[in-house]
Amino acid sequence: MAKARAARKRPIRVLIAKPGLDGHDRGAKVVARALRDAGMEVIYAGLRQTPEEIVRAALEEDVDLIGLSILSGAHMALFPRILALLKGEGGHPIPVFAGGIIPDEDARRLKKAGIRAIFGPGTSLDEIVTTAQSLVRPSA
Amino acid sequence: MTGGATRLPAVARAIVDGDRRALARAITAVENGDDSADTVLRSLYPRSGHAVVVGITGPLGVGKSSLVNALVGRLRSLGQTVGVIGVDPSSPFTGGSVLGDRIRLERRADDNGVFFRSMASRGAAGGVAAATREVARLLDAAGFDIVLVETVGSGQVDVAIKDIASTSIVVVVPHLGDEVQTLKAGLFEIADIFCVNKVDLPGAELAKKDLAELVTLGGRGSGWAPAIVGTSTVEPPVGIEELWSDVLAHEKFLDATGERAQGERRRLSAEIVGFARDRVGRELMSRLERDPALRRLLDDVVARRIDPRTAADRLVRGGRRSR
Numbered sequence: 001m002a003k004a005r006a007a008r009k010r011p012i013r014v015l016i017a018k019p020g021l022d023g024h025d026r027g028a029k030v031v032a033r034a035l036r037d038a039g040m041e042v043i044y045a046g047l048r049q050t051p052e053e054i055v056r057a058a059l060e061e062d063v064d065l066i067g068l069s070i071l072s073g074a075h076m077a078l079f080p081r082i083l084a085l086l087k088g089e090g091g092h093p094i095p096v097f098a099g100g101i102i103p104d105e106d107a108r109r110l111k112k113a114g115i116r117a118i119f120g121p122g123t124s125l126d127e128i129v130t131t132a133q134s135l136v137r138p139s140a
Numbered sequence: 141m142t143g144g145a146t147r148l149p150a151v152a153r154a155i156v157d158g159d160r161r162a163l164a165r166a167i168t169a170v171e172n173g174d175d176s177a178d179t180v181l182r183s184l185y186p187r188s189g190h191a192v193v194v195g196i197t198g199p200l201g202v203g204k205s206s207l208v209n210a211l212v213g214r215l216r217s218l219g220q221t222v223g224v225i226g227v228d229p230s231s232p233f234t235g236g237s238v239l240g241d242r243i244r245l246e247r248r249a250d251d252n253g254v255f256f257r258s259m260a261s262r263g264a265a266g267g268v269a270a271a272t273r274e275v276a277r278l279l280d281a282a283g284f285d286i287v288l289v290e291t292v293g294s295g296q297v298d299v300a301i302k303d304i305a306s307t308s309i310v311v312v313v314p315h316l317g318d319e320v321q322t323l324k325a326g327l328f329e330i331a332d333i334f335c336v337n338k339v340d341l342p343g344a345e346l347a348k349k350d351l352a353e354l355v356t357l358g359g360r361g362s363g364w365a366p367a368i369v370g371t372s373t374v375e376p377p378v379g380i381e382e383l384w385s386d387v388l389a390h391e392k393f394l395d396a397t398g399e400r401a402q403g404e405r406r407r408l409s410a411e412i413v414g415f416a417r418d419r420v421g422r423e424l425m426s427r428l429e430r431d432p433a434l435r436r437l438l439d440d441v442v443a444r445r446i447d448p449r450t451a452a453d454r455l456v457r458g459g460r461r462s463r
Contacts, residue, residue: 011236039234061242062161
């Protein structure tokens with residue numbers, strides 16, 4: 001019984017990565033810190049990751065969730081590629097959320113393509129944390 | 141292979157066959173203490189024991205992750221496959237953690253010869269997580285030639301890595317302290333190799349000299365005098381080949397002197413007793429909570445009629461007599 005309780009309480013593992021070539025990671029770090037403070041285990045993959053590297057890291061780390069931060073404007077090229085690679089791995093694809101500078105029109109298309117949530121500038125950390133939790137444990 | 145090979149459970153079979161996702165999930169199960177981990181660990185144990193397990197420890201910020209990355213590069217150029225475990229601390233307040241050892245890793249994304257896994261310490265003291273040893277064993281059984289374990293940025297008493305690795309590298313940098321620091325008990329006692337990283341910085345020669353003096357003061361009696369190597373991971377890297385040759389020299393020493401077998405017996409007996417202690421402890425606790433006679437014993441201790449040591453004697457004896 002105690003074991004079942006412990007199993008349910010296992011921390012959410014989330015990968016935070018910056019695909020592409022922009023070097024501004026303050027946003028990614030602030031989100032990583034907030035998710036940490038919410039009790040999650042945050043694997044910070046750092047800057048300038050290719051889609052292949054991100055997917056490889058997500059699989060090795062067996063994460064429950066992937067958060068992508070991007071400011072370069074290359075989201076329409078990189079995000080669909082990441083989603084396609086994840087799909088190619090089979091099974092239940094790992095949910096992906098994103099943040100950064102993403103115009104509304106692009107955000108709509110990316111959500112349709114499978115990005116589960118997109119956070120623009122000014123989003124509260126509470127909202128990001130709550131959304132992240134609900135993406136992993138919809139019932140909670 | 142013998143008949144045992146055919147009896148592997150499906151998950152264990154997949155891991156042995158190189159299914160990286162199965163391996164990643166099994167590691168999660170081991171970390172979380174899930175029941176499924178038990179079967180995998182039991183069935184894969186006979187397949188472990190082939191990898192060289194190397195610990196990389198030292199205070200925070202000395203460059204452990206960068207050294208691990210450099211070693212991975214070196215090992216891949218030698219044609220060796222590498223499993224890496226990077227441990228970082230969990231918050232004692234929220235249980236959360238930021239695992240950042242991965243950011244130094246440079247490799248081709250399609251290189252299946254490297255598997256990198258970050259682990260949170262999850263409240264364990266000593267510089268590694270409770271499950272680190274068994275995760276290292278999974279990587280070993282999965283067929284990686286070398287397993288590198290990078291500890292939490294260690295304090296003076298974080299020496300648990302020596303119970304996992306056959307060779308421990310203690311990484312320091314110039315100006316960590318004077319030579320008296322090297323005499324202090326704990327971390328410096330477990331080094332098979334001292335690595336003075338950031339050797340391009342001023343003070344590196346003094347740091348090496350202090351360590352060399354420490355080594356001449358004599359060791360643990362095994363006959364191995366810790367090697368001292370200066371390294372740098374900024375371009376152009378320095379000392380990485382030498383660092384790895386020192387690891388191999390130590391591994392050779394372990395084989396030549398019989399130290400490996402002795403060390404294995406020591407580590408495994410501690411592991412067996414550890415598991416047994418956990419199990420017996422859980423059993424006694426549940427008895428103390430459920431058995432009415434033992435609950436009265438607890439009442440007596442609460443009322444100061446019996447002291448805890450005497451009660452423990454009765455608990456253990458009662459356990460033996462119990463129906």
